[in-house]
Each structure stands twice: as C-alpha cells, then as structure tokens.
Amino acid sequence: MKRSRKKQQMTVYLDPDLFKAVSDTATRRRQSGSLVVETALSVFFSPEEGTGQAALTRRLDRVDKRLSRLERDTGITVETLAQFIRFWMIMTPALPETSAAAARAQAAERYDGFIEALERRLATGRRLYEDVLPPDAQVSAKDTF
Template sequence: MKRPRKKQQMTVYLDPDLFKAVSDMAIHRRQSGSLVVETALSVFFSPEEGTGQAALTRRLDRVDKRLSRLERDTGITVETLAQFIRFWMIMTPALPESSAAAARAQAAERYGGFIEALGRRLATGRRLHEDIQPPDAPSGDTGVL
C-alpha cells in the first residue's frame, strides 16, 4: 500500500502587506495560511483550470470582450446595410407600371436564387470577409476593422 505523498516545506519571504492579506484570508476562511498560499499558487500556475473567483473573473472578462466585439461588428453590419439600401434606393429609378408585373416575377425568381446561394454559402462555414483580403494583407489578416 502506497503512503500518501508528503508535502514539501518551502520558506518564502513576503511583503508585510501581502503577509497580512494571506493571514486575514486564512482567518476569514478558517484555513491555514499555507493552504491559502498553496491555493493561490495553484490558480496562478494553472489559470485556465482555476476554480476560484480570479478564474471566473478572467472568463467573464473574455466573454465581455467577445460580446463587445460582436456588438461593434453588428453595428457596422447594420450601418453598412442601411447605407447600401439608401444608395440603392437613390440610384434605382422606379419602373413604369407596364413592366412592373414582369419585374416582380423576375425579382421573386432572383430572390429565390439568392436564398439558395446564401444557404449553400452558410453550409460551408466560411464567411465572405475570409475570402476578401487586401493584396498586401499578411496571411490570417482579413483586413476587417
């Protein structure tokens, strides 16, 4: 039968303020100062696997950054679409009533083709901005803001 691994002792010197913080935390949690330091070091050396408040804060910060980026990108997309629609409406003349019915039929057919093409494109998982790169952009740089 194996004996449990014995912990090894290490002597460290701490700044008085840090020592007080460790002591206060140990008293607050009713644990030894050694366990408080061991837990802090464990979280420090394996930040992705940490389960403490610091790890949770890091994860929430990452989520917040992603949401901020998503909000910014969505705003850019909506503004781009609005500008395109405005430009299209200004530049496209109204059709005479005699050819409006034929234009509507052709528009419905073209819209159906657009929806099919969009579905195929989305099924590939690639996005348009991945295919559009400035000629001088380094590999991996999509040129998107």
C-alpha cells in the same frame, strides 16, 4: 523541538516598475506587499478551469471578448445593410406601372437566387468581414463562438 512556520520566506528581485505596481496596489488596498504578491502568484498558478474568483474573472474576460466581437460583427452587418439600402434607393429608378407585374416576377426569381447563394455562403462557414477587412484585423475561427 523546532516548530515549522506555515509560510516560508523567499527573496525575489523585481523590476522597478513591477515593484512600484506591487507597492502601489498594497498601499491602495491597505495590505502588505507580501500578500499582494502571494495573491498574484496563486492566481498565476491556479488551474485554468479552477474554481474561485480568479477562474470566474478569466471566464468573464472571455465572455467580454466574445461580446465585443459580436458587437463589432453586428455593427458591420448593420452598416453593410444600411449602405446597400442607401445605394439601392439612389440607383434604382421607379418602374412604370405597365411593367410592374413583370418586374415582380423577375424580383421573385432573383430573390430565390439570392437565398440559394446565401445558403451556399453560410454552408462554407466563411464570413463577409473575412473578405472585407484586412488580414491583420480579422478574427480566427477559434476566437468566435
């Protein structure tokens, strides 16, 4: 009676660079090249929302990309605000005391207008960096939170 083996043998041909990468990984981890390739293939064929270390790694990679985008967006926001404040302080002269009350009233009116414009902008879902950055540096809506 013939006994079947648990694993089956397959011969594959690899690109020399890929073969070297598999060999180096196997040597570094003190494992066989066969085990390295088997692990890589099981990760490749595992379902996207599966369980285990491969799925966790994919999810962590997505979170890392999102955090990187968030960090970039925050940096753009902070830099924009800092540049605006600097420009405003350089360009705005001090008001004489006699016109300060009228200026405060006008500032309150302009602030209300700013808030309305901000609400309209936020309602569109469009971001400032989409207008500022070149198209090849922009992120699509599906890449954001």
